[in-house]
Amino acid sequence: MQLKRIVVTGIGALTPLGNSTTEYWNNLRNGVSGADFITQFDASKFKTRFACEIKNFDPTDFIDRKEARKLDRFAQTAVVASDQAVQDAGITAENANMDRVGVVFASGIGGLITFQEEVTNFAKGDGTPRFNPFFIPKMILDIAAGHISMRHGFRGPNFSVVSACASSTNAMMEAFNLIRLGKADIIITGGSESVVKEAGVGGFNAMKALSERNDDPKTASRPYDKDRDGFVMGEAAGVLVFEELEHALKRGAKIYCEVAGAGATADAHHITAPHPEGLGAKNVMNQALEDAGMQPSDIDYINTHGTSTPLGDIAEVKAILDVFGEHAYKLNISSTKSMTGHCLGAAGVIEAIACIMSVQNDVVPPTINHFTDDPELDSKLNFTFHEAQHRTVNAALSNTFGFGGHNACMIFKKFSA
Structure with a gap:
């Protein structure tokens, strides 16, 4: 069976670095930090008091006020980015x-804000159940896909994917395969996450997963730095339009790049810690390369999972060295989480957008906030520290990994007819 070719014909982004694709990309390439003190609740008693929030976002600028009230923030941002x-x-x-035309959309957690608010309000009462009739439809994570389809009249495949921080990459992989197999012409895909709330920050603090660098939030996300102390929570919504090539050409669509291949594996190791030798990460990159029919030497840029956690950064670099060998030293590697924070279920898609724009513009966005080399990481690798670098980017690989040992990887390449 001849698999169909898939291209990217549309992009939408709400991120800590801007509320459009152009603004997001410009701030990425300029090395801007999206971290600041939390505005969505009083975090003064929390161990971590900062995050990478979406800024200057009012859903009623885009959605009818009555309708906006029926949506959790993660769904509001999903709808706007999909528009x-x-x-x-x-x-x-x-x-x-x-x-x-279908929708395959992801979130790692879904409507946590709604869940917290409804349960807290019930706990404050006398035990009489007075729940909002929209409680469940606002909270369930598949509802974003449902709203996107209803808003635009898309009647093709419609479902959601959850695999923690790998969620939106797995969603893109599902979209990719549905079109390759002829089940749809176009899939709207990506993910959103908005959990900068007491339950979200407090829960990750309890796990000791978050940076506590409250004295300097903008430099707190420090992938590959010796003194990294955890990730910075981010929120975002990213959306890509995947389209079958001949369909895109027939309607004269703008083509950003081609989706080359994808992979998904498991660590089968630990609920939160990566495999120490990066076994799952190694396997998923090899799988994506094989799926794309590409060699390691065909890749120019890797946007790493690079969360700024002590164990995760080391394991991923080990995997890169195993997969790419000597070519690893010719690659550009960067973690854009140094600027966006870790956007959980939306991380994969906003990092895919970074890869796509890198392929389009032949610019690799930097890893910022590097101060001290980590002796456990190979200093001869090009982590693209401090400033963006211009180079030909024919193909870029994006890694995302999630709690539970989920690994997902996608490859994007320049389009050639």
Whole structure:
């Protein structure tokens, strides 16, 4: 069976670095930190009092006020980012069969804000159940995909994917395979996450997963730095339009890049810690390369999972050295989480967008906040510290890994007819 080719024809982004793809990319390449003190609740008693929040976002600028109240923040941002992507791709009922346009969307946690608010309000009462009738439809993580489809009339495959911090990459992989197998012409895919709330920050603090560098939030996310002390929580929504090549060409769509291949594996090791030798990460990169029909030497840039945790950064670098061998020293490697923080279920898609823009512009965004070399990491590797670097990027690989040992990887390459 001849698999179909898939291209990216639309992008939407709400991130800690900007509320459009252009603003996000410009701040990425300029090495801007999106971290600051938390505004969504009083974090003064928390061990971590900062995060990478989406800024200057009012859902009612884009969604009817009455309708916006029926959506958790993660779904509000998903809807707005998807509007951007659909408009960017120019999808209409005149140029696409809506029965063959689907939505595969992800979130690592879903409506945590709604869940916290509803349960807290109940606990304050006398035990009489007075729950909002929209409690469940606001909270469930599949609802973002449902709202996106209803908003645009997309009647193709519609479902959600959850695999912790690998969620949106797994969603993109599902979208990729649905189109390759001829089940759809277009899939709107990506993910969103908004859990900068007491339960989210407090829960990750209890695990000792977050940085506690409250004296200097903007430099707290320090991938590959000797003194990294945990990740910085981020929130974001990212959306990509995946489209079958011939369909895109027929309707004259703008093409950003080609989706080359994907992989998914498990560490089968620990609920939160990565395999110490990066076994799952090694396997998933090899799987993605094989799926793409590419050699390690075909890759120019790796956007790493690079969360700024002591164990995770080391394991991933070991995996890169195992997979790429001597070519690893010719790669550019960077962790854009140094700027966006870790956006959990949305991390994969906003990092995929970074890869796509890198392929489009031949620019590799930097890893910022590096102060001290870690002796456990090979200093001869090019981590793209401090400043963006110009180079030809024919193909970029994006890694995302999640609690539970989930690993997902995607490869994007320049489009050539």
